[in-house]
Structures are given as structure tokens and as C-alpha cells.
Amino acid sequence: KNSRVLQVMYTEDQGRALGLGGWVKNTRQGTVIGQIQGPVQRVNSMKLWLKNVGSPSSRIDRAVFSNERDVSKLEVQGFSTRY
Structure with a gap:
């Protein structure tokens, strides 16, 4: 796999390990x-x-x-990669 795919994979894994909700995405600008x-x-x-x-x-x-802001409950469940 190329390094850009690995970057988001490691970030996704770290977010999941910490039990966070969210997403990551590579941009065309690198x-x-x-x-x-x-x-x-x-x-x-x-x-x-x-x-x-x-x-x-x-x-x-x-x-x-x-x-950055406070939210009363998670708006995003799990941690994923967006394309």
C-alpha cells in the first residue's frame, strides 16, 4: 500500500484505540x-x-x-476513513 493509505490507516487505528468517534481523509494536497x-x-x-x-x-x-466545541453526545460513531 502507498504511504498516503498507510497514514490514514494508522490514524484510524489510533482513533479506535483511544475509543474516539471521528473520521480522516487524505486531501489532494497531500x-x-x-x-x-x-x-x-x-x-x-x-x-x-x-x-x-x-x-x-x-x-x-x-x-x-x-x-473545537463541546458536544453533549457523539455525533460520529466509530472511527473511519472517508474517500
């Missing part, structure tokens, strides 16, 4: 976008992983997190 939902501590763990670790084949230039 970046990864997505949405993460769950308990604050787990979301923060995922953000640290995205910012500092990532998949073994990825190069992290920067991580941008936006539109």
Missing part, C-alpha cells in the same frame, strides 16, 4: 483532514499523537486544530 470526538483527555491524546508521532511513513510539518 495532507490529512478529519474530525475527532470524545472525552477531552482522549481527544487531547489524539491531538498530541497527530502533532508529534503520526504514522511511521508520515512527515509532520504542522498540525492545525480548529472548530
